[in-house]
Amino acid sequence: xxxxxxxxxxxxxxxxxxxxxxxxxxxxxxxxxxxxxxxxxxxxxxxxxxxxxxxxxxxxxxxxxxxxxxxxxxxxxxxxxxxxxxxxxxxxxxxxxxxxxxxxxxxxxxxxxxxxxxxxxxxxxxxxxxxxxxxxxxxxxxxxxxxxxxxxxxxxxxxxxxxxxxxxxxxxxxxxxxxxxxxxxxxxxxxxxxxxxxxxxxxxxxxxxxxxxxxxxxxxxxxxxxxxxxxxxxxxxxxxxxxxxxxxxxxxxxxxxxxxxxxxxxxxxxxxxxxxxxx
Amino acid sequence: xxxxxxxxxxxxxxxxxxxxxxxxxxxxxxxxxxxxxxxxxxxxxxxxxxxxxxxxxxxxxxxxxxxxxxxxxxxxxxxxxxxxxxxxxxxxxxxxxxxxxxxxxxxxxxxxxxxxxxxxxxxxxxxxxxxxxxxxxxxxxxxxxxxxxxxxxxxxxxxxxxxxxxxxxxxxxxxxxxxxxxxxxxxxxxxxxxxxxxxxxxxxxxxxxxxxxxxxxxxxxxxxxxxxxxxxxxxxxxxxxxxxxxxxxxxxxxxxxxxxxxxxxxxxxxxxxxxxxxxxxxxxxxxxxxxx
Numbered sequence: 268x269x270x271x272x273x274x275x276x277x278x279x280x281x282x283x284x285x286x287x288x289x290x291x292x293x294x295x296x297x298x299x300x301x302x303x304x305x306x307x308x309x310x311x312x313x314x315x316x317x318x319x320x321x322x323x324x325x326x327x328x329x330x331x332x333x334x335x336x337x338x339x340x341x342x343x344x345x346x347x348x349x350x351x352x353x354x355x356x357x358x359x360x361x362x363x364x365x366x367x368x369x370x371x372x373x374x375x376x377x378x379x380x381x382x383x384x385x386x387x388x389x390x391x392x393x394x395x396x397x398x399x400x401x402x403x404x405x406x407x408x409x410x411x412x413x414x415x416x417x418x419x420x421x422x423x424x425x426x427x428x429x430x431x432x433x434x435x436x437x438x439x440x441x442x443x444x445x446x447x448x449x450x451x452x453x454x455x456x457x458x459x460x461x462x463x464x465x466x467x468x469x470x471x472x473x474x475x476x477x478x479x480x481x482x483x484x485x486x487x488x489x490x491x492x493x494x495x496x497x498x499x500x501x502x503x504x505x506x507x508x509x510x511x512x513x514x515x516x517x518x519x520x521x522x523x524x525x526x527x528x529x530x531x532x533x534x535x536x537x538x539x540x541x542x543x544x545x546x
Numbered sequence: 547x548x549x550x551x552x553x554x555x556x557x558x559x560x561x562x563x564x565x566x567x568x569x570x571x572x573x574x575x576x577x578x579x580x581x582x583x584x585x586x587x588x589x590x591x592x593x594x595x596x597x598x599x600x601x602x603x604x605x606x607x608x609x610x611x612x613x614x615x616x617x618x619x620x621x622x623x624x625x626x627x628x629x630x631x632x633x634x635x636x637x638x639x640x641x642x643x644x645x646x647x648x649x650x651x652x653x654x655x656x657x658x659x660x661x662x663x664x665x666x667x668x669x670x671x672x673x674x675x676x677x678x679x680x681x682x683x684x685x686x687x688x689x690x691x692x693x694x695x696x697x698x699x700x701x702x703x704x705x706x707x708x709x710x711x712x713x714x715x716x717x718x719x720x721x722x723x724x725x726x727x728x729x730x731x732x733x734x735x736x737x738x739x740x741x742x743x744x745x746x747x748x749x750x751x752x753x754x755x756x757x758x759x760x761x762x763x764x765x766x767x768x769x770x771x772x773x774x775x776x777x778x779x780x781x782x783x784x785x786x787x788x789x790x791x792x793x794x795x796x797x798x799x800x801x802x803x804x805x806x807x808x809x810x811x812x813x814x815x816x817x818x819x820x821x822x823x824x825x826x827x828x829x830x831x832x833x834x835x836x837x838x
Contacts, residue, residue, distance in 0.1 A: 282639045286646075289636060290653045292713070296672050299679050315677045316686070361565035364558045376562060383573050387774050387822070389795045390815040391576035393583060393802050397590070398576070417572030420565055449557060478661035480777040485803060496663040496777070503667060503781050510671060517664055528659045529652070536655060540721045543767050 297521070304514035311510055329509070330516030335490065339498035340523070346408050346494055347476035350415035354472050355465060357416070358423035363453050365424065366431035367439070377428075383421035384542070388414075388481055396485050410486040411494070415479065419472045422542045426471075430464035431457060470531045471538035477524065495520060577819070583812035590808050601813035610789050611814070614797040615821075617704055621793060622772040622825070624708035625715065630764050632712070633719025638749065640720075641727045651724070655717035662714070662777035669710045670782055673697050697783055700790035707779055707791050714778070715771065719764050726760035727753065762833050766826050773822045794818050 303311050304326055305319035330336065364370075365377055395414055396405070404410040434457070442452050458465070483497045490498075499520055502513045528535060584601055588594035605611050640650050657665065672679040673696035681693045696706040730753055738752045754761075776795040779785065785792035785800065792800075794814060802811030 279644070282642060282644060286636070286639055286644075286650050289632075289716075290650060293653050293657060293717075296668055296679060300668055300671065312677045315679065315682055357565040357568065361562045364561045368558055370555060370558050376566065379566075379574070380569065383569060385770065386573055386577060387770070387795075387818060389774065389776060389798055390580050390819050391573065392799070393808050393812050393815065394576035394579035395572060396803075397579075397808070413568070414572045417568050420569050421573075424565065449561075474659055478659075478663075480661070480663055480780075481799075484780075496661045499661075499663050499667065500781050503670065503784075510674075510677070513667065514671065517667055520664055521660065524660060524664075525656070528656065532652060532655075535659060536651075536721055539658065539718065540725055543718055543722060 300514045301518045304511060304518045306511060308509070308511050326511040326515035327519065329512045330519065333512060334498040334501050334516060336498065336516060336519060338491065339493055339495045342408070342492055343477055343495040346411050346415070347473050349408075350412045350419070350476050351469050351472045353412065354416045354419045354423050355469055358420050358468070359427050359458065359461065359465065360453070362424045362427035362431055363457055366428040367457070380421045380424050383418070384425070388418060392481060392485050395482070399486055405486055406489045406492060408492060411482055414482050415476045419475060423468045423472065426468050426538065426541055427461065427464055430461055434460050467534040467538040470527070470534045471542070474524070474527065474535060580812045580815050583809055584816045586809045588808045589806045594809070597809065601810045602817070604810060605813050605817065610792065611797055613789055614792045614794045617791060618773060618775070618793045620704055621708055621711055621775050622769055624712055625768045625772045626765055628712040629716050629719045629768055630761070632716050633764070634723050634761075636716070636720045637723035637727055640724060654720050657714045658717045663781050665710065665714050666778045666782040670697065673706055698787050700787050703783060703787060703790045707782060710782070711772070711775060711778060719768070722760060722764055723757065726757040730756050762830070765829055769825050769829065770822050773818055
C-alpha cells in the first residue's frame with residue numbers, strides 16, 4: 268500500500284514537472300523579450316537575463332513611430348472587422364438555407380464549400396494578385412477583405428450549419444403556421460438561437476484575419492495601408508539591428524491578441540480545433 | 547411543412563448565392579487559373595506564351611526546388627514526430643486530476659493564436675548569436691561549447707526553424723487530443739483498471755485505440771499544415787542562408803513575385819497541392835492497412 272502511494276506521488280510530481288517545463292518554454296521567451304524591451308541596447312548585450320533597472324519607455328516611443336504601429340493597429344482592425352461582418356452575414360444566411368431546407372444541388376454546394384478547407388492559400392496568390400491588378404484594387408483595403416471573406420466562408424458555414432442543424436424545429440414551424448416568412452424566421456428565431464456559434468466564428472475569423480500575412484504581403488505595399496503583421500515584418504528588414512525597439516514593438520503588438528485570447532479562450536479553442544479536425 | 551418550403555425555391559438560391567459567388571471568385575476559380583498559368587511562360591506584363599509542361603520540366607531540373615522539397619519534408623517529419631507525440635503526452639498529463647488544469651491549457655495553447663510574424667521575430671532574437679536567450683542559457687549552464695549561429699549556419703538553420711514551427715503548433719494538437727481524451731468514458735478506464743491494466747499499459751491498450759481516428763486526423767492536419775509553412779520562414783530567414791531554409795511556398799513566392807516568373811511559380815503552387823493530396827492519401831492507406 269505504501270509503495271503504491273509513493274508511486275502515485277512520483278507520478279504526480281513527474282506530471283507537474285513536465286507541464287511546468289513546457290509552460291516555461293512557452294512563457295519565458297516572451298517574458299524575456301518584454302524584460303529586455305525596457306533596456307538600452309548596451310544593457311541587453313551585457314546581460315539579457317537581468318530584470319530592467321527602470322521602466323525605460325524610449326524603445327516604446329521609437330517603435331510606435333518607426334513602423335506606424337497606431338495606424339497598423341487601425342488598419343488591421345478595419346480590415347479584420349469588416350471581413351468578419353461580411354463573412355458572418357453571408358455565411359449565416361447560406362448556413363441557414365443549407366441546414367434547414369432540402370433543395371437540388373444542396374449536397375454539391377455544401378461539399379464545394381467544405382473542399383475550401385483544404386485549399387492552400389498559396390495556390391491562389393498569383394491569380395488573386397493578377398485579378399486585383401486588373402480590377403485596380405491592389406493597395407486598397409478591399410483587396411484584402413474579399414479574399415479574407417472568401418477563405419473564411421467554408422469554416423464559417425461548416426460551424427454554423429452544424430449548429431443550426433441541431434436546433435429544434437418546433438418554434439420555427441409554429442412561426443410558419445403564424446405566417447412568418449423565411450427571412451423573418453431567420454432573423455428573429457434562428458439567428459438569436461445561433462448566438463453561441465456566431466460568437467465562435469466571429470472571434471475565430473477575426474483572429475485569422477488579424478494574423479494573416481501572405482495576402483497582405485502580395486496585395487499591399489503602401490505603408491499607409493499596411494496591416495499589423497506586415498508592418499511588423501519591416502522589423503526584420505530595415506530595423507533589424509535595433510533590438511530594444513523591436514522588442515518594444517512586438518510587446519505592444521502582443522497585447523491585443525493576448526487580451527482577446529484570455530477573454531474568449533473557450534470560443535477560440537473550440538473553433539480552432541473544430542476547423543482543424545475537419546480540414 | 548414541405549410544400550411551403552418548396553414553394554419559394556428561388557429565395558433559397560438567392561440566400562446562398564452571395565456567399566457562393568464570392569467563394570467561387572476568390573477560392574475555386576483562382577485555383578483553376580493557377581493550373582492554367584502553370585502551362586504558360588509569363589512575366590505578368592507581356593502576352594503569356596503557352597509552353598505546355600515546360601514549367602514542370604524546369605521545376606524538376608531545378609536543384610533549388612529539390613532543396614525546398616527536402617526542407618518541406620523536414621518540416622513535415624519534425625511536425626508529425628514532434629507536435630503529435632508531445633501534444634498527446636501533454637494532453638494525457640492535463641487530462642489527469644491535477645491542479646491548474648485550466649492554467650496549463652491556456653499556456654500550452656497560447657502560441658497558436660499569435661501571428662507567425664511576431665513569433666518569428668521573437669525567436670530570431672532568442673536565436674541571436676550575441677545576446678540571444680538560447681546561447682546565454684547554454685553559457686549559463688556550462689554548455690558554452692554548444693553555442694551556435696542558429697539561423698545563419700546553413701547546416702542547422704533548417705532545424706532551428708523546424709523547432710519554432712513545432713513550438714508554435716504543439717498547442718493545437720494538444721487541444722485536439724485533450725478534446726478526444728475527454729470523450730473516453732471513465733467507466734471504460736475503471737473497468738480496465740480492475741482487469742489489471744494500469745498506467746502506461748492502460749494508455750497503450752485502452753486509450754490509444756479509442757482515439758485512433760483523432761490521431762489520424764491530427765497527422766493529416768500536420769502534413770497539410772506543414773506544406774503551407776510560409777510566413778514564419780519568410781520573416782525569420784527568407785529562405786536563407788543561400789536557400790538552406792527555403793520551403794516550397796517560399797520558392798513559389800520568390801519566383802512569382804521577385805523573379806516575375808508567374809508560370810513557373812504557378813507550377814510550384816500546383817505541385818504543392820498535388821503533393822499534399824498524395825502524402826495525405828499515403829498516410830490514410832497506411833492507417834487502413836494497420837487496421838487489418
